[in-house]
Amino acid sequence: xxxxxxxxxxxxxxxxxxxxxxxxxxxxxxxxxxxxxxxxxxxxxxxxxxxxxxxxxxxxxxxxxxxxxxxxxxxxxxxxxxxxxxxxxxxxxxxxxxxxxxxxxxxxxxxxxxxxxxxxxxxxxxxxxxxxxxxxxxxxxxxxxxxxxxxxxxxxxxxxxxxxxxxxxxxxxxxxxxxxxxxxxxxxxxxxxxx
Amino acid sequence: xxxxxxxxxxxxxxxxxxxxxxxxxxxxxxxxxxxxxxxxxxxxxxxxxxxxxxxxxxxxxxxxxxxxxxxxxxxxxxxxxxxxxxxxxxxxxxxxxxxxxxxxxxxxxxxxxxxxxxxxxxxxxxxxxxxxxxxxxxxxxxxxxxxxxxxxxxxxxxxxxxxxxxxxxxxxxxxxxxxxxxxxxxxxxxxxxxxxxxxxxxxxxxxxxxxxxxxxxxxxxxxxxxxxxxxxxxxxxxxxxxxxxxxxxxxxxxxxxxxxxxxxxxxxxxxxxxxxxxxxxxxxxxxxxxxxxxxxxxxxxxxxxxxxxxxxxxxxxxxxx
Numbered sequence: 015x016x017x018x019x020x021x022x023x024x025x026x027x028x029x030x031x032x033x034x035x036x037x038x039x040x041x042x043x044x045x046x047x048x049x050x051x052x053x054x055x056x057x058x059x060x061x062x063x064x065x066x067x068x069x070x071x072x073x074x075x076x077x078x079x080x081x082x083x084x085x086x087x088x089x090x091x092x093x094x095x096x097x098x099x100x101x102x103x104x105x106x107x108x109x110x111x112x113x114x115x116x117x118x119x120x121x122x123x124x125x126x127x128x129x130x131x132x133x134x135x136x137x138x139x140x141x142x143x144x145x146x147x148x149x150x151x152x153x154x155x156x157x158x159x160x161x162x163x164x165x166x167x168x169x170x171x172x173x174x175x176x177x178x179x180x181x182x183x184x185x186x187x188x189x190x191x192x193x194x195x196x197x198x199x200x201x202x203x204x205x206x207x208x209x
Numbered sequence: 210x211x212x213x214x215x216x217x218x219x220x221x222x223x224x225x226x227x228x229x230x231x232x233x234x235x236x237x238x239x240x241x242x243x244x245x246x247x248x249x250x251x252x253x254x255x256x257x258x259x260x261x262x263x264x265x266x267x268x269x270x271x272x273x274x275x276x277x278x279x280x281x282x283x284x285x286x287x288x289x290x291x292x293x294x295x296x297x298x299x300x301x302x303x304x305x306x307x308x309x310x311x312x313x314x315x316x317x318x319x320x321x322x323x324x325x326x327x328x329x330x331x332x333x334x335x336x337x338x339x340x341x342x343x344x345x346x347x348x349x350x351x352x353x354x355x356x357x358x359x360x361x362x363x364x365x366x367x368x369x370x371x372x373x374x375x376x377x378x379x380x381x382x383x384x385x386x387x388x389x390x391x392x393x394x395x396x397x398x399x400x401x402x403x404x405x406x407x408x409x410x411x412x413x414x415x416x417x418x419x420x421x422x423x424x425x426x427x428x429x430x431x432x433x434x435x436x437x438x439x440x441x442x443x444x445x446x447x448x449x450x451x452x453x454x455x456x457x458x459x460x461x462x463x464x465x466x467x468x469x470x471x472x473x474x475x476x477x478x479x480x481x482x483x484x485x486x487x488x489x490x491x492x493x494x495x496x497x498x499x500x501x502x503x504x505x506x507x508x509x510x511x512x513x514x515x516x517x518x519x520x521x522x523x524x525x526x527x528x529x530x
Binding site: 098102120125 | 218219223226229230231235237246
């Protein structure tokens, strides 16, 4: 049984996991409602703040809060099943919110965030992702992974020739990576103390 | 099994999650022609198996049709083979009848050429089962046949009647070891005796060494044996060797003794002029009534290819008992 599989069994006592396989990795638990609340606020901010607060400003388009939330909880909980389900739900809600303005059919962000949640949980079960620098790097990398999945799905299903990369996306990836540092630290506060 | 399912659960879950969303997208997305993507996929997904199924059914149907055709062809082949066998049999039968008709025609011609000779047509019905060279005829004592009567064919002498039964007669062929006939050379008229050797060739004995005999010379009956009428074709000289005290002359019989089917039995030992009759070209003296009726029956036999039945006793020659 590898660490990822042990991490899947979230119901097992953390001490047992640490003692048997990987003593440095820790499966974090969060306060009740923390995950749902965080995701909800991320979606609200993603959908409404750019439209209402930063109308017409480029900064609004650079936000990828659902991606960061999915990434954070995937890395922290280290459970691929939960990670991918969370990514799927968040992504489909994001599609739904975007769909209100006629942008996306439901499932485009869902597929991308499902993959992000699964991959983040798998990586989180193998690497120490507590260091702020590693979080920034991961956020930057996952931005492009998310973009890759999104573009592929778009091109395959919708036959839309959207660009892989441009200057705006580069700026968004940097903003997302930088934003990950304080956001992840903020979300760390929602963790449930094991002691 | 459960452990494997548990271990694979994230992958399975991931696959289901992706599949669900892809299908969800496919339901929402419309192609430029208005068809929903899910419908296009369904058609594209189901068409190949349907096409494959149709292809398989076509092939199966074709194979079945081929099989049925093969079975029918096999039956037809068997029927045609049976027909062919029957046709071959029929053809052989007809060929045999044609050959028989030719032989009977030759016999009839021969009979007409020697109308004054008391000849009785007979059919060879069997051969000697022993080492001897003899055949059995379908005519016997009831037909006027007696022992030591000559048996001939249009080609030449066959042999003599050895044993007579009520409806059959045994004929000793010239080639039997115990058979013999008075003979003379057609050219020199030198007389001798033709003996059977048990082999296909005869031995002409008692011809002195100073007689000129050449291969190819004809050998006739001399009539001295009181059995065979004079001047009947006996054979042809095939080999001449000087020997002491007489030449050793081997003669090939004129009659095909190995292919006998119909023969004539000379019912009278009265001599008649064979060569004169031959020279007359089938215009002999009028035959007795009994002989005419036999000739008519033979003619009918030659025409129909059917075996002639035994003549009634009233048709027997008056010089026969």
